[in-house]
Amino acid sequence: MAAAPISVTLDQVFIVLRDWLTHFLPAALQPFAAVVLEVVAIVCVFPGLFALTTVFERKGLGRMQNRLGPNRVGPFGFFQPIADGIKSLTKEDIVPLNADAVVHFLAPLVLVVAVFMGFAVLPMGRNMVLVDMDAGLLFFFAMGASTELSIFMAGWSSRNKYSILGAMRAIAQMISYEVPLLLSSVTVVMIAGSLSLTKIVEAQNQYTGIFPHWYVFTPWGLASFVMFAIAATAETNRTPFDLPEGESELVAGYFTEYSGFKFALFFLGEYLGMFSISGLGATLFWGGWSAPLSILSWVPSWIWFFSKDMAAIFVFIWLRGTLPRLRQDQLMNFAWKFVLPFTLLNLVVTALWRFMEGGWLRWVVCTAILAGAYVLMGRTGMHRKHFGPRSYRYAE
Amino acid sequence: MSVVFYGIAALTVAGGLAAVLLKNTVHCALAVAVAFAGLALLFLSLDAQFVGFAQILVYVGAVAILIVFAILLTRGAEPVTGGVFSKSWLVGLVIAAGVFAVLGWAVLQSAHALPLVTAAPAVTVQDIGVALVGRYVLPLEIVALLLTAATIGAVIVALHEKERTR
Numbered sequence: 007m008a009a010a011p012i013s014v015t016l017d018q019v020f021i022v023l024r025d026w027l028t029h030f031l032p033a034a035l036q037p038f039a040a041v042v043l044e045v046v047a048i049v050c051v052f053p054g055l056f057a058l059t060t061v062f063e064r065k066g067l068g069r070m071q072n073r074l075g076p077n078r079v080g081p082f083g084f085f086q087p088i089a090d091g092i093k094s095l096t097k098e099d100i101v102p103l104n105a106d107a108v109v110h111f112l113a114p115l116v117l118v119v120a121v122f123m124g125f126a127v128l129p130m131g132r133n134m135v136l137v138d139m140d141a142g143l144l145f146f147f148a149m150g151a152s153t154e155l156s157i158f159m160a161g162w163s164s165r166n167k168y169s170i171l172g173a174m175r176a177i178a179q180m181i182s183y184e185v186p187l188l189l190s191s192v193t194v195v196m197i198a199g200s201l202s203l204t205k206i207v208e209a210q211n212q213y214t215g216i217f218p219h220w221y222v223f224t225p226w227g228l229a230s231f232v233m234f235a236i237a238a239t240a241e242t243n244r245t246p247f248d249l250p251e252g253e254s255e256l257v258a259g260y261f262t263e264y265s266g267f268k269f270a271l272f273f274l275g276e277y278l279g280m281f282s283i284s285g286l287g288a289t290l291f292w293g294g295w296s297a298p299l300s301i302l303s304w305v306p307s308w309i310w311f312f313s314k315d316m317a318a319i320f321v322f323i324w325l326r327g328t329l330p331r332l333r334q335d336q337l338m339n340f341a342w343k344f345v346l347p348f349t350l351l352n353l354v355v356t357a358l359w360r361f362m363e364g365g366w367l368r369w370v371v372c373t374a375i376l377a378g379a380y381v382l383m384g385r386t387g388m389h390r391k392h393f394g395p396r397s398y399r400y401a402e
Numbered sequence: 403m404s405v406v407f408y409g410i411a412a413l414t415v416a417g418g419l420a421a422v423l424l425k426n427t428v429h430c431a432l433a434v435a436v437a438f439a440g441l442a443l444l445f446l447s448l449d450a451q452f453v454g455f456a457q458i459l460v461y462v463g464a465v466a467i468l469i470v471f472a473i474l475l476t477r478g479a480e481p482v483t484g485g486v487f488s489k490s491w492l493v494g495l496v497i498a499a500g501v502f503a504v505l506g507w508a509v510l511q512s513a514h515a516l517p518l519v520t521a522a523p524a525v526t527v528q529d530i531g532v533a534l535v536g537r538y539v540l541p542l543e544i545v546a547l548l549l550t551a552a553t554i555g556a557v558i559v560a561l562h563e564k565e566r567t568r
Contacts (some may be wrong), residue, residue, distance in 0.1 A: 141527045144455040151463020
């Protein structure tokens with residue numbers, strides 16, 4: 007311990023802390039207590055981040071829209087989430103008379119539990135993963151798929167036309183974008199040769215000179231990451247894919263009929279979904295907890311993971327402040343006619359990359375194929391749309 | 403055969419029973435999802451990670467969703483007024499018992515036919531992958547072809563419907 011440099015100690019500070027806390031217990035209980043501590047850490051850290059993110063999002067959106075955002079509770083309004091939490095805890099929990107009480111009650115619980123499960127396999131730092139599963143990526147997607155059912159449960163049990171419309175939209179969207187989400191992640195598995203997320207991070211934690219071997223810096227990796235980011239935004243129902251809860255059309259979509267703490271749970275589930283899918287994106291393409299330059303390796307690994315996660319959250323907020331909402335047919339066309347063919351092509355390109363050993367030739371070939379296909383598909387797609395000067399039917 | 407096994411088995415059977423006994427069709431579909439999740443837990447308790455997660459991903463994530471979609475789109479969501487048992491329940495019972503007897507007999511016979519395995523085989527996901535694209539590549543391709551045909555068929559059916567209503 008004493009011999010270890012300070013950077014290693016800082017890097018492993020949570021592991022050391024956990025071991026120090028558990029060593030008071032009898033040896034038989036220690037593994038169990040360690041797992042409990044890790045679970046408690048996940049259950050505390052991410053909702054804490056959620057509280058911070060809500061206020062950052064409102065401030066950030068306010069900045070983008072030339073207003074101040076929340077500025078009344080505490081310094082610069084930073085205690086706003088505490089006030090919001092107290093408010094949602096004390097609000098009356100209204101269940102509609104015709105609602106299916108049991109399913110209505112279970113839906114937010116299923117959502118939050120399934121979302122929390124996804125964090126179990128994310129490596130949040132060196133040696134910092136709750137369960138290092140052989141099939142970690144598969145587990146993550148299995149848990150992500152289970153959230154769809156909870157959204158359906160919420161929408162259907164409310165007995166409200168906005169809710170059911172929101173749930174139908176959500177499910178259609180999530181099913182459509184789950185295919186490109188999985189297919190774009192498969193490319194990483196093809197190159198890393200493992201479904202284990204820790205192994206995927208280790209494969210990227212190498213450096214040429216000072217530059218890392220992150221997958222996003224390869225042609226196929228960049229294409230996969232862009233497709234992954236699009237699909238992830240759709241999976242988390244964020245703008246521009248927020249049709250399931252488009253407040254100008256559907257009140258609040260599938261959670262229209264939820265109030266008080268259940269509403270807060272849906273909110274929490276949505277943000278936790280953002281954190282976990284961003285964490286997965288960082289792990290798959292941006293090297294997880296590895297440092298962006300080899301000379302920065304002394305910075306604790308968990309700082310890198312959470313910085314990448316928060317950077318992705320900032321992009322989510324930025325997109326929300328920038329882009330308008332898609333229409334349902336645009337959403338479906340985009341998924342099935344652009345994203346899906348491109349991810350399929352990218353699978354082939356990745357295989358090519360895998361079997362063209364080394365050299366600069368594979369860079370040229372893979373980049374050429376992807377860029378060519380992108381331009382071609384974009385051109386044909388745009389050509390079919392017949393874009394011209396905008397004409398207004400009513401607001402002339 | 404531990405407490406865990408009996409717990410999961412009870413959950414799975416309860417989900418299956420609820421799926422046939424409940425009156426509301428959507429409740430039945432959700433109960434089926436519970437049974438699927440229970441099956442996945444059973445696979446996991448047998449250390450079959452890949453099958454367990456695939457079970458959740460495919461059955462809870464896709465099949466259950468497909469079922470509820472089908473129920474909603476065909477307006478079958480209203481609860482039935484009469485009993486949940488059909489008139490020919492006796493015949494159904496006989497057929498179910500027959501199928502169960504054949505399956506049970508086959509399983510019990512296999513216990514004698516196969517050598518007793520003492521150590522649980524350690525099958526990694528990689529082994530499954532290698533087997534799929536190695537020894538079992540032909541069945542895999544056939545399944546892929548079948549699924550592609552089914553997808554094209556579904557698209558054609560949907561297209562036809564659209565033209566007729568126009």
